[in-house]
Amino acid sequence: MEPALVEELLNIGRLKKVSEGGMVMSPDGSMSEMPIVLEGLLKVTRKDPDGKEVFLYFLEGGETCAMSITCCIEGKTSSFIVTAEKDSILWMVPMTYMDRWVAKYRSFRKFVFGAYQTRFDELLTTIDSVVFHKMDERLYKYLLDTKQATGSFEIHKTHEQIAHELNTSRVVISRLLKQLEREEKIEQHRNLIEIL
Amino acid sequence: MEPALVEELLNIGRLKKVSEGGMVMSPDGSMSEMPIVLEGLLKVTRKDPDGKEVFLYFLEGGETCAMSITCCIEGKTSSFIVTAEKDSILWMVPMTYMDRWVAKYRSFRKFVFGAYQTRFDELLTTIDSVVFHKMDERLYKYLLDTKQATGSFEIHKTHEQIAHELNTSRVVISRLLKQLEREEKIEQHRNLIEIL
């Protein structure tokens, strides 16, 4: 990035810490800042009017939430939720500078368009997963994604939580996890799934 | 739009006509131009390695394909297809000017970010449709979307074609269309569905 851009970013943004489980962006509250992930892990989820949810993707260090950009620009409140999957440190940049910086800095354009590209791809992958694959494959992909994002082979979640993120029921997840265990792709313990 | 931008657009772009059913963007061929729809209707579809498809959304007059932008910038070939749903007239703009114009023209930034916003919303709506709703509702939404985009109450498609766009089988669509007919939401004729 251009040194001038870095300086502006540092001068104008502010640090924000979110602890695990904390809300970064709620469905109704319109954001006026764009979050850049410095450390930790955020989770982006789609929410339905009657409380149902689907996991969309993770935001890792160095990434930003493309949706919050468009969301802020338009002033609309799209129905999705960003929460902290791990304790995270964010750099919050007021949206009012967006247009200015996009015009001024080539590297900022690259950053923003890159974010869009990545998010588009993730959404398309999500659609693939939901439309073309059955629940067992969707579940396994979810486990692998989580492993990838957290960098750990251990996933500390209950069947109920996973069911919620995939918009299905606990019983279904238990059934399929048992199957994955029989196929020796995972091992199960209480509140913990281990990827093999 | 700024007059200077309009002039550049007119000088640098070229006209392209596509007739109904024609391919605008194929999954492998990497695009070097960004298509702006002047007249007609384009259809954007996601394609799976083994030939399965899902309808994503339509592009109407004045709109552009956000995905082709990011796709070109990165030089990647995302797997989606753009075809002409009706005879269409496009204005093709070389991607090499993108960065320059985004930096230079405020209204171009608005245009591009607006395109992203709209497409993001459409993809999210698609995800909602697929994850939260059953096939009957998905089908009805598809019919209404098509009516909206074409501006006509008559949809000239076979059950087979619709099944393909929703990634299901002809028999399922026939079943559900019959149901919609009983509910007096549509009327059916050969190769033609009429929305009531």
Add this chain to the structure above:
DNA sequence: GTCAGTTCGTAACAAATGTTACATACCAGC
């Protein structure tokens, strides 16, 4: 230790969707 709350396993059943098979209707060309 007991107890309440949570998590997980499993069975039995219901509903939605996918598959196969075949009959019927329609249309275009001859």
Add this chain to the structure above:
DNA sequence: GCTGGTATGTAACATTTGTTACGAACTGAC
């Protein structure tokens, strides 16, 4: 008219997913 190809209707069945119900195993507070 007849004929072959296409589009639709419908039944019977398989598979996948969702639901309800209940028991067993674990956990933490007391």
